[in-house]
Amino acid sequence: MTGQARVWVVDDDSSIRWVLERALNQAGIDNESFSDADSLLQKLRDDQPDVIISDIRMPGTDGLALLSHLNEHYPELPVIITTAHSDLDSAVESYQRGAFEYLPKPFDIDEVVAITERALAQAREKRGEIPVPEALPQTEIIGEAPAMQEVFRAIGRLAHSNITVLINGESGTGKELVARALHRHSPRAANPFIALNMAAIPKDLMESELFGHEKGAFTGANAKREGRFEQANGGSLFLDEIGDMPAETQTRLLRVLADGEFYRVGGHTPVKVDVRIIAATHQDLEELVQRGDFREDLFHRLNVIRIHIPKLAERREDIPRLMQFFFQRAAEELGGEPKVLLPETEQFLIGLDWPGNVRQLENTCRWITVMASGREIHLRDLPPELGKTTAPAETGTQTDWRELLYKWARNELVQGKHHILRQAVPTFERVMIEVALQHSQGRKRDAAELLGWGRNTLTRKMKDLNM
Numbered sequence: 001m002t003g004q005a006r007v008w009v010v011d012d013d014s015s016i017r018w019v020l021e022r023a024l025n026q027a028g029i030d031n032e033s034f035s036d037a038d039s040l041l042q043k044l045r046d047d048q049p050d051v052i053i054s055d056i057r058m059p060g061t062d063g064l065a066l067l068s069h070l071n072e073h074y075p076e077l078p079v080i081i082t083t084a085h086s087d088l089d090s091a092v093e094s095y096q097r098g099a100f101e102y103l104p105k106p107f108d109i110d111e112v113v114a115i116t117e118r119a120l121a122q123a124r125e126k127r128g129e130i131p132v133p134e135a136l137p138q139t140e141i142i143g144e145a146p147a148m149q150e151v152f153r154a155i156g157r158l159a160h161s162n163i164t165v166l167i168n169g170e171s172g173t174g175k176e177l178v179a180r181a182l183h184r185h186s187p188r189a190a191n192p193f194i195a196l197n198m199a200a201i202p203k204d205l206m207e208s209e210l211f212g213h214e215k216g217a218f219t220g221a222n223a224k225r226e227g228r229f230e231q232a233n234g235g236s237l238f239l240d241e242i243g244d245m246p247a248e249t250q251t252r253l254l255r256v257l258a259d260g261e262f263y264r265v266g267g268h269t270p271v272k273v274d275v276r277i278i279a280a281t282h283q284d285l286e287e288l289v290q291r292g293d294f295r296e297d298l299f300h301r302l303n304v305i306r307i308h309i310p311k312l313a314e315r316r317e318d319i320p321r322l323m324q325f326f327f328q329r330a331a332e333e334l335g336g337e338p339k340v341l342l343p344e345t346e347q348f349l350i351g352l353d354w355p356g357n358v359r360q361l362e363n364t365c366r367w368i369t370v371m372a373s374g375r376e377i378h379l380r381d382l383p384p385e386l387g388k389t390t391a392p393a394e395t396g397t398q399t400d401w402r403e404l405l406y407k408w409a410r411n412e413l414v415q416g417k418h419h420i421l422r423q424a425v426p427t428f429e430r431v432m433i434e435v436a437l438q439h440s441q442g443r444k445r446d447a448a449e450l451l452g453w454g455r456n457t458l459t460r461k462m463k464d465l466n467m
């Protein structure tokens, strides 16, 4: 945006001017008020705002006359009309004379601010200024594992279609990322992508969240509200954790999918929408259907194309690149240079089970970026709980590390490596030496004694190991 956004408000009611001034100021929108249209027109001769909010009934030039004048002489300038005497005629008249929006009083302050922001965005667009890009989450998907290649192929095949897609995968495997990619590569890319997590919405608010409500539909519904379906019109609606959708909402969703239209809560006029549904779940929907917890007909409607995202432990080969990517991103966000893993640290991390999948890996990389002081990451720099939660925790510390070693060795062999002792033994010795030196506060003679070596052996080993 060039300079500050400026909004002019004209209303003969000083209390309305006061309320609007306060709300706009709070939203950081620069504004100025006028008590009548004539003084506004006067000022318009040598200055121009980005948006005007005008009342209809005012002494002197009224709002509709002002609107006609503005529409003729300043067609680019969005005008929001407000009125306390709302009727069908004034609404129709306002739109016919080119109003950007029409708002009956008393209005919902948040709604006025939201509409003003939309008007400001449109004004910028018309002036040819580049619209402020929305802070889109990073959508690059990393995956060289065959299972991920399969996912990419599915996204590619679906690129030109509007088909409903069901994404299956454990929590944190990247379902939302894939949904965004499906949207970004679809003919709807320029329209909204709206994400909604069924598990995060209280049951009794779900319908109004999805379908919106009319003013007065229930206690607390002070103004009409658009639901997510309307917001996603022309674009995609991502319904995450669809298995958690309550039965009544399932029934309504099914009807919307069949008819392409719905009623807002408390509404009597059908609302038509064109929305592509991308649903996701970590649950076994077939099993939910069997148990009677999910409607079978809805399941079939959603299950047109299914994309399965494997858990991270099933695509360990992607872990190094993912970590590199997350270290890079964490460094950009938190400052500093991206961390680098020592080979033994990387091997250890590749061997873990990662029950929280890619999200857990990402969080671990952020943790390391914040907590580790050096650039190179040793085993000792890893979050202490990592081994416990994600490695198969056995009884007693002795079996703990042996289990990990088993896992590591198996993994090496699975990856086709040879001579694995060449890596394992020095790694083992290095860890032992580091711990002993830490314990002896750097005194080599004591460390050697702790290890059961002579001092010369320790010195030679440290030299061999480049320590």
Ligand SMILES: Nc1ncnc2c1ncn2[C@@H]1O[C@H](COP(=O)(O)OP(=O)(O)OP(=O)(O)O)[C@@H](O)[C@H]1O
Pocket: 138, 140, 141, 142, 143, 169, 170, 171, 172, 173, 174, 175, 176, 177, 178, 240, 282, 322, 358, 359, 362
């Ligand atoms: N293949 C990948 N490449 C890069 N980043 C990824 C990949 N998979 C997941 N991520 C990142 O991991 C995090 C979790 O992914 P996402 O939110 O898409 O998972 P989800 O399966 O939708 O999780 P939930 O089911 O818990 O909502 C996100 O920050 C996402 O950017």
